Amino acid sequence: EAGVVQSPRYKIIEKKQPVAFWCNPISGHNTLYWYRQNLGQGPELLIRYENEEAVDDSQLPKDRFSAERLKGVDSTLKIQPAELGDSAVYLCASSFGPNSPLHFGNGTRLTVT
Amino acid sequence: GENVEQHPSTLSVQEGDSAVIKCTYSDSASNYFPWYKQELGKRPQLIIDIRSNVGEKKDQRIAVTLNKTAKHFSLHITETQPEDSAVYFCAAENSGGSNYKLTFGKGTLLTVNP
Numbered sequence: 513e514a515g516v517v518q519s520p521r522y523k524i525i526e527k528k529q530p531v532a533f534w535c536n537p538i539s540g541h542n543t544l545y546w547y548r549q550n551l552g553q554g555p556e557l558l559i560r561y562e563n564e565e566a567v568d569d570s571q572l573p574k575d576r577f578s579a580e581r582l583k584g585v586d587s588t589l590k591i592q593p594a595e596l597g598d599s600a601v602y603l604c605a606s607s608f609g610p611n612s613p614l615h616f617g618n619g620t621r622l623t624v625t
Numbered sequence: 626g627e628n629v630e631q632h633p634s635t636l637s638v639q640e641g642d643s644a645v646i647k648c649t650y651s652d653s654a655s656n657y658f659p660w661y662k663q664e665l666g667k668r669p670q671l672i673i674d675i676r677s678n679v680g681e682k683k684d685q686r687i688a689v690t691l692n693k694t695a696k697h698f699s700l701h702i703t704e705t706q707p708e709d710s711a712v713y714f715c716a717a718e719n720s721g722g723s724n725y726k727l728t729f730g731k732g733t734l735l736t737v738n739p
Contacts (some may be wrong), residue, residue: 525689529737532723535636535687535713552731552732553731553732554631554714554716554729554730554731554732555714555729557727557728560726568724568726603668603669610718610720610725611656611657611676611718611720613659613671613674614659614671614727615670615671616668616669617668618667618668619668622737
C-alpha cells in the first residue's frame with residue numbers, strides 16, 4: 513500500500529514569511545495527525561483530525577498556525593508568519609483511530625532563517 | 626495530561642548484547658503503548674505495541690513488557706545488530722472516549738557497536 517505522502521521534503525524560508533505543508537494519508541485512514549519534532553525530541557502533537565473535524569487542536573499555536581482537511585482526505589498545515597523557533601521537522605501521520613498504529617510520512621524539515 | 630518519561634537517553638551496546646529501554650507514564654487510564662524506531666533522517670516506524678490487557682508481547686528479537694500497577698513498560702532487544710542503531714520512542718495513549726492522545730517519550734539513541 514502507498515504510505516503517507518508529505519511535501520515538500522525540505523523548506524528554507526526567512527522569518528515572517530508564510531509556509532505551507534501538504535499531507536496525503538493512507539487510504540481508509542480516517543484519523544490524521546500533524547506532529548512537530550524538534551531535534552533530539554519526540555514528536556509533539558499539533559492537531560488531530562477525525563475525517564474533516566479537528567478534534568484536538570489544543571497544542572496548535574493558533575495565532576500563527578492553521579490547518580485544514582478538506583473532504584476528509586488531504587490536509588495542509590500553514591504557518592504565517594514563521595518565526596525562528598518554528599524550525600523543526602513537521603510530521604504528518606494517519607491511522608484507523610484509537611489503539612491503532614500511526615503511520616508517519618517522511619516529514620518536512622523546515623528551517624527559518 | 627499524560628507525561629511519559631523515557632530512560633536512558635543514550636545507550637551503547639556491543640553487537641550481540643541485549644538492550645533495554647524503560648518508560649514510565651502518569652495517566653493510569655492509558656491503555657495502548659507503542660514503540661517506534663526512527664533511523665537518522667527517516668520517519669518513525671512502529672516496531673511493536675502492547676495493549677493493557679496483556680503483560681508481555683514478543684516479536685522475534687523484540688519484546689515489550691507492561692506493568693500497569695507500577696505504570697511502566699520496557700522494550701527489550703536481544704542479540705542486537707548494527708542495524709538496530711536508531712532512536713527509539715515509547716508512547717502511551719488513553720484510548721477511552723473521543724478525546725484520546727498519543728504522548729511520546731523523548732527518545733533513546735541506541736548505538737550497537739560491531
